[in-house]
Amino acid sequence: MSTAETADIRDEEVEKLPLGVELVALLVVLPIGWIAQLIATDLTAGDAATGMIALGVIAVIGILITRATAFLRLPSVAWVSIVGIVASIPALPWGEFVVGLVGDIDFLALSVPCLAFAGLAISQREIAIARHSGWKLLIVGVFVLIGTFLASAVIAHFTLRIGG
Numbered sequence: 834m835s836t837a838e839t840a841d842i843r844d845e846e847v848e849k850l851p852l853g854v855e856l857v858a859l860l861v862v863l864p865i866g867w868i869a870q871l872i873a874t875d876l877t878a879g880d881a882a883t884g885m886i887a888l889g890v891i892a893v894i895g896i897l898i899t900r901a902t903a904f905l906r907l908p909s910v911a912w913v914s915i916v917g918i919v920a921s922i923p924a925l926p927w928g929e930f931v932v933g934l935v936g937d938i939d940f941l942a943l944s945v946p947c948l949a950f951a952g953l954a955i956s957q958r959e960i961a962i963a964r965h966s967g968w969k970l971l972i973v974g975v976f977v978l979i980g981t982f983l984a985s986a987v988i989a990h991f992t993l994r995i996g997g
Contacts, residue, residue: 873942887934
């Protein structure tokens with residue numbers, strides 16, 4: 834891919850969703866996460882709901898900070914993570930309360946739908962890169978996956994051997 838084509842792809846302005854659309858999407862995702870908690874854990878419906886509401890509040894605060902600090906160009910996932918970390922620091926007055934609300938939430942159950950949607954969400958930029966890279970991208974991807982799998986297997990083998 835030439836540098837001019839790369840610059841065109843890189844300079845594309847990323848369209849941001851309106852705040853209302855983001856909040857509606859969050860309101861759609863939270864009940865799905867609540868259902869996932871009911872399936873994956875032994876939480877009561879009320880405990881799962883309070884945990885999901887707490888996560889929703891953390892997400893909304895992170896999204897609002899993202900909007901207020903747009904000049905920093907830090908993605909909302911970073912701000913949501915920072916808010917979640919700060920909210921759950923045990924040394925802070927509210928830390929243990931927040932941990933009590935979300936401590937039993939199964940985050941793996943929440944990540945499965947998120948990863949599925951992320952895998953399906955392909956942007957125009959990614960399509961343009963794939964068009965220009967063609968079959969070379971496929972070969973590199975296969976080698977990366979094989980290398981990652983083999984390295985993980987070797988690390989797991991030695992860790993299990995050492996750990997007994």
